[in-house]
Amino acid sequence: MLVFAASDKGGTGRSVTSANIAFHRALAGDDVCYLDFDFGSPTAAAVFDVPSVMGGIVQGGLHSYLQGQAHEPVRLDVWARTEHPVLRHRPAGSGNLVLFPGDRSGGEFAVGNDSVIRGIDLFLRLHSEFDVVLVDLSAGRSYAVDLALEVTARPELHGVGARWLIHHRWTRQHVIAASGFAFGPRGILSGGVARGHDVEELRGSMRFVRAAVLDPETPPWSLAPPAQSAWMRTCDQGLHRLAADRGVGYSAMLGSVPLEPVLQWREQLITDEDVFSSRVAGPETLKAFQDLAGKLTDDDAWGIP
Amino acid sequence: MAGPANTGERTEQSPEPVLVFGEVHTCLLQHGQALTGRGAADLLRLRADERVRLSERPNLYVRSPDVPTGVDCHLPSASGAKVRAVGTVTARATLTEGRLLQAGAHCTVTADGPGRRRRWGHYLARPGVVEPFGTLPERDVADGCLGAGRRPGDLDLGAIADRTLTRVLRDRALDNQPPFKSQVTRLRWVALRAADGEGPSLERFTLAGDGLRMAELRLPAGIPAAAAAGLCHDLALHDWLLTTLVRMVERSRLGSTDGRDALTALRPAVDHLMHLWMPAARVDQPLRPLWEALEREPGFTRQWQILVQRIRDQLALQTAAHLQP
Ligand SMILES: Nc1ncnc2c1ncn2[C@@H]1O[C@H](COP(=O)(O)OP(=O)(O)OP(=O)(O)O)[C@@H](O)[C@H]1O
Ligand SMILES: [Mg+2]
Numbered sequence: 001m002l003v004f005a006a007s008d009k010g011g012t013g014r015s016v017t018s019a020n021i022a023f024h025r026a027l028a029g030d031d032v033c034y035l036d037f038d039f040g041s042p043t044a045a046a047v048f049d050v051p052s053v054m055g056g057i058v059q060g061g062l063h064s065y066l067q068g069q070a071h072e073p074v075r076l077d078v079w080a081r082t083e084h085p086v087l088r089h090r091p092a093g094s095g096n097l098v099l100f101p102g103d104r105s106g107g108e109f110a111v112g113n114d115s116v117i118r119g120i121d122l123f124l125r126l127h128s129e130f131d132v133v134l135v136d137l138s139a140g141r142s143y144a145v146d147l148a149l150e151v152t153a154r155p156e157l158h159g160v161g162a163r164w165l166i167h168h169r170w171t172r173q174h175v176i177a178a179s180g181f182a183f184g185p186r187g188i189l190s191g192g193v194a195r196g197h198d199v200e201e202l203r204g205s206m207r208f209v210r211a212a213v214l215d216p217e218t219p220p221w222s223l224a225p226p227a228q229s230a231w232m233r234t235c236d237q238g239l240h241r242l243a244a245d246r247g248v249g250y251s252a253m254l255g256s257v258p259l260e261p262v263l264q265w266r267e268q269l270i271t272d273e274d275v276f277s278s279r280v281a282g283p284e285t286l287k288a289f290q291d292l293a294g295k296l297t298d299d300d301a302w303g304i305p
Numbered sequence: 306m307a308g309p310a311n312t313g314e315r316t317e318q319s320p321e322p323v324l325v326f327g328e329v330h331t332c333l334l335q336h337g338q339a340l341t342g343r344g345a346a347d348l349l350r351l352r353a354d355e356r357v358r359l360s361e362r363p364n365l366y367v368r369s370p371d372v373p374t375g376v377d378c379h380l381p382s383a384s385g386a387k388v389r390a391v392g393t394v395t396a397r398a399t400l401t402e403g404r405l406l407q408a409g410a411h412c413t414v415t416a417d418g419p420g421r422r423r424r425w426g427h428y429l430a431r432p433g434v435v436e437p438f439g440t441l442p443e444r445d446v447a448d449g450c451l452g453a454g455r456r457p458g459d460l461d462l463g464a465i466a467d468r469t470l471t472r473v474l475r476d477r478a479l480d481n482q483p484p485f486k487s488q489v490t491r492l493r494w495v496a497l498r499a500a501d502g503e504g505p506s507l508e509r510f511t512l513a514g515d516g517l518r519m520a521e522l523r524l525p526a527g528i529p530a531a532a533a534a535g536l537c538h539d540l541a542l543h544d545w546l547l548t549t550l551v552r553m554v555e556r557s558r559l560g561s562t563d564g565r566d567a568l569t570a571l572r573p574a575v576d577h578l579m580h581l582w583m584p585a586a587r588v589d590q591p592l593r594p595l596w597e598a599l600e601r602e603p604g605f606t607r608q609w610q611i612l613v614q615r616i617r618d619q620l621a622l623q624t625a626a627h628l629q630p
Pocket of ligand 1 (some may be wrong): 007009010011012013014015016017038043138139167211212213257258259260261263264265266267268
């Protein structure tokens with residue numbers, strides 16, 4: 001399955017959340033790859049702790065491949081290359097976890113027919129090898145998003161399932177932006193339809209993911225003084241109403257990741273170790289990532305009977 | 306292999322061939338069902354002007370017409386020496402039992418050639434042959450062909466094989482619903498001339514990372530390049546089967562998890578892979594001894610049988626557990 005991670009704004013938690021989803025799928029035994037299509041600011045290597053390719057690789061990455069300068073993009077085995085102290089010992093029963101880095105000076109580029117053909121070949125190839133192909137697209141209606149919409153509309157890819165995760169933070173501005181990004185006149189849905197996607201099918205393959213969510217009902221926020229607590233509840237309810245009105249409500253949401261202090265300071269994977277041994281990260285965060293990883297292919301979550 | 310083109314033979318104007326090299330990529334066809342002979346023939350019709358070859362015994366095997374690609378570039382070389390060569394490369398795709406897709410490219414290199422380019426007609430009359438400018442440093446070029454760090458712009462048979470493979474995989478007749486996930490494996494191979502009086506031999510067969518394998522053969526004069534390519538396709542096919550089955554058994558966590566899970570994970574092996582093992586089925590008689598050598602060390606078929614037996618035992622155990630009240 002192809003999974004495209006998109007967002008309207010930068011800093012929505014798109015990369016960190018996606019990397020954690022990929023990690024948890026691989027832990028559960030799936031073969032997973034993560035494509036850093038974030039043309040311009042590739043960060044996945046930091047999250048997976050592969051310092052050698054931090055900020056992208058010099059050449060031969062996804063940008064080179066799509067522009068015809070490399071006939072295969074570079075791939076890195078995360079279990080073998082990571083410097084993360086826990087991940088270096090590949091967990092028993094885990095699936096492959098492969099990172100396809102972007103090029104350091106990749107930047108944006110126009111989507112010509114050649115790069116569409118290369119995109120088709122790439123996604124077909126990865127679909128044949130991996131259970132989950134996670135593609136981190138750059139923020140906004142970038143060329144990367146256009147390429148993904150274009151390629152997935154092509155008849156060559158029929159039978160290859162694609163899903164869209166739209167990441168946003170849990171604020172008024174972010175909710176409004178995410179809704180416009182998905183359903184607005186220049187949004188993904190209309191862009192997809194213009195490229196030949198079926199409107200209902202595409203809408204059905206889109207879900208929202210909230211990151212850094214502050215829940216007034218759970219500690220420490222639930223322990224706030226009554227006035228503050230009441231105020232937070234009112235705001236949160238207002239936000240829920242806004243989200244529902246804009247098509248970003250509960251039924252369109254795949255999952256929600258709490259505000260996690262560890263992630264506030266550091267882009268990283270959240271492991272069992274972080275939660276149960278060193279106890280620096282919250283169990284809810286770990287559970288949120290595991291839930292998201294599970295729901296990715298859970299037909300119920302996608303309204304498939 | 307049926308009626309190989311006699312590209313290896315010496316002719317008046319063409320110097321003696323001393324090196325054959327190639328690359329073959331192997332993968333599972335991305336389709337829910339195994340293709341019938343007719344479906345496979347449609348898929349592999351890579352040229353309108355030539356027929357697809359089909360044979361049904363000992364297994365269903367379909368081969369595309371040979372597709373020539375004209376080349377004028379440097380050959381890979383381990384020392385970095387620039388060896389320019391001109392001629393054509395032969396690419397083909399095959400489908401075994403409607404399931405296993407292979408795409409390969411190979412060419413024969415002559416011992417020497419003129420220091421300039423001849424008319425194209427000369428090269429076109431010798432499909433699959435390339436001629437170097439001057440004398441071929443064959444050991445250096447053979448090592449370059451097997452080496453991983455190749456210079457951009459050098460003759461890249463892997464790229465030609467890959468293009469052939471992706472072209473087939475892009476076909477809209479395929480539903481992209483393969484019964485299981487698997488990797489593409491790539492076999493790079495070279496065949497140098499055997500010493501006078503020596504028979505054919507397999508000098509090495511090694512596994513590098515990421516599904517890359519390397520083989521080096523020695524062949525006596527008179528063995529056609531197509532026969533060497535046929536052997537290497539057969540090796541690549543069985544190596545893919547073994548690699549894929551090993552990976553499936555690993556992933557199923559056979560012996561450590563709930564047997565029922567393992568069963569689900571291994572089911573595709575039983576349904577789609579086990580009957581494909583047929584070493585040397587399409588290898589020309591003079592090259593069969595090379596397979597026999599591989600059977601002794603590392604023991605391809607022995608490894609395969611051990612895996613198959615483990616899976617069968619597991620199936621039997623599960624069935625027995627199921628029958629218990
Ligand atoms: N659940 C969370 N709680 C707290 N901080 C988070 C959470 N998720 C992500 N962050 C932090 O937010 C910042 C932005 O996250 P990330 O880089 O994943 O966003 P992005 O959408 O990929 O951004 P960009 O557009 O720059 O690529 C990072 O510092 C990250 O560690
Ligand atoms: Mg990012």
